[in-house]
Amino acid sequence: MDVLDRFKANVKKSRENGCISLLDGVPHETKLKPCEVIIKKAMNGLLHANVDANKTFSYGPEQGDAEFRHEVAKFLSQQYDSTVNSENLILTAGATHGVHLLTSVLFGRGTHCFIENPTYFAMQRALKDDLHMNVIPVKTDSHGIDVEDLDRLLTEQKPQDIPNDMIYWACVYTVPVYNNPRGLSYSPETCKALIKCARKHKVLIICDDVYNLLCYDSKHPPQRLFSYDNPTDSDYYGNVVSNGSFTKILMPGIRVGWIEAPPIIVNRLVHSSLTFSGGSFNHFGGQIVTEILKLDLLAPHLEFLKENYAKNMKIIIDTLNTVPHLKFIKPGGGFFIWVEIPNDNVDALEFLTQAVDNRTVSFIPGQCTSPTGEFSNCVRLSVAKEPDYRVKEGIETFVDQYKRLMDKEQS
Structure with missing residues (x-):
């Protein structure tokens, strides 16, 4: 065994x-009980007398309903104290689905995935056993991921020829804010170095940003890694995605989340066969979250x-x-x-x-x-x-x- x-x-x-x-x-029952009132109020708002049946009950737009993305962007901008653009958001069925969507659409079997050591225990197995990626551990220290070790590993593993249709040849899975399992948050210096490293090696950093808004020592959380990847930089490419979820800040059963991504990834995901098949993921759940945000219940x-x-x-x-x-x-x-x-x-x-x-x-x-x-x-x-x-x-x-x-x- x-x-x-x-x-x-x-x-x-x-x-x-x-x-x-x-x-x-996962939250205790006492943390979930208030959700009963929240969901009832949201459902009353959603299922009003003049409900638009097609908008509410049919397939949703591939990127997610525009009103959902607007409300989420507004809420996150307030919580982060940093601008979130609704055009960078994609509706998902939670953070685990977000990782699965990104890795299955952007990468194939055997793709190198560099992960922190230690890391979220379930995700390391999911990446290796379920998504069939080549998982490579990277050292960590008290500031976060060891960027020098990552740079060395990327240099060693990088193929000589990268196909033209491959946006990134590898990915890095991280939990930069209130890390799982270590609880720490990446220092600004580590974040800047990590962005530089990702651009140098043309890899995608997938940030599991599910704990960011659970900040206790300050009004706003540490700056998310996505915001360090500045589109105005001369060498900007779009090397970071922020993978978020309402499971930790509302309730696990809602299974609604978002990906905040650069245009190059938004375009690829929106035009994938997975979204073409049935539009956005968990569209009705997204409608409920929209009402919760509009009613200022979250x-x-x-x-x-x-x-x-x-x-x-x-x-x-x-x-x-x-x-x-x-x-x-x-x-x-x-x-x-x-x-x-x-x-x-x-x-x-x-x-x-x-x-x-x-x-x-x-x-x-x-x-x-x-x-x-x-x-x-x-x-x-x-x-x-x-x-x-x-x-x-x-x-x-x-x-x-x-x-x-x-x-x-x-x-």
């Missing part, structure tokens, strides 16, 4: 045993989520601060905290197995997030799944079991 299979077995058992989840990046809900997640984040950080020698970076937002245990002999997967067997707490072992199986002395903790009192109990239990583990290692 490999690492991921062992991890999946532990996840299943943790749910059967009723463990407190510091593992899942911004207050987002503030509610941020307040709750920030409280859980503080509980975990305050507790971790009481433990000597544990290494972690306090995230400014998002769902995750990356903890490094100061003992290279610790096996985080075995630590998880013991915790689950004891019916206590669950988390993600570091080696499950690494394409190379590294970071076995690290864990990813999540603030999302449990209410605050369960988070407090869970992190205190985690610390207690960590101390027992260290005592055992030292004896």
Whole structure:
């Protein structure tokens, strides 16, 4: 049984045993309950007496309904404190679909995909096993992806002859803001260097920007990587896409997202056979989101989520601060905290197995997030799944079991 299979077995058992989840990046029921009122109000607005049946219930425009894109662009511009152009937006059925759409339309089997090490544990397998890409890990540091290592790998792997009809010969999958699993955000210097590197090597950077708006330490999140790729630059080509979703800021079940992309990619996606077949993806879901935005229902809900997640984040950080020698970076937002245990002999997967067997707490072992199986002395903790009192109990239990583990290692 490999690492991921062992991890999946532990996840299943943790749910059967009723463990407190510091593992899942999904909202607790208390975060979802307000969506009942939001959806009812949106549906009342959408299904009014003079509803346009063709506009509402038929296939939608390939790029997504113009009103949807307008409302999303307006909302994102306010939240980012940075202009988002509706012409750069494409409606998707969520962030996972966005990655699938980009990779399937723009790239073929065996295409090189460079990913952070560590990275989002499910996406590394999806890219490799489901999308059949050649996944190549890239080093990371406290500022984000190691651009020097990426530049070296791109130089080594770049083919001598790139077909003329290939917009990019490879892609880079990243989570630049409130990273999954490490919680950090790329520094401005890293962002600028990454843009320069992508232009130099003619590759596409796919940013999983699903956590950006969950900012706790400031009114606005760090600048998204897409905005560093300035169209007024003399060497501009269009090397970044921002892949966003309403699953983290509204509710997972809505399955509506967006791709923010340069014109060269918008044109390719809009004219693909996938969109020609049936128009935009999840058109009706997009109509619901449009009403939610028009009625100004999302911004207050987002503030509610941020307040709750920030409280859980503080509980975990305050507790971790009481433990000597544990290494972690306090995230400014998002769902995750990356903890490094100061003992290279610790096996985080075995630590998880013991915790689950004891019916206590669950988390993600570091080696499950690494394409190379590294970071076995690290864990990813999540603030999302449990209410605050369960988070407090869970992190205190985690610390207690960590101390027992260290005592055992030292004896």
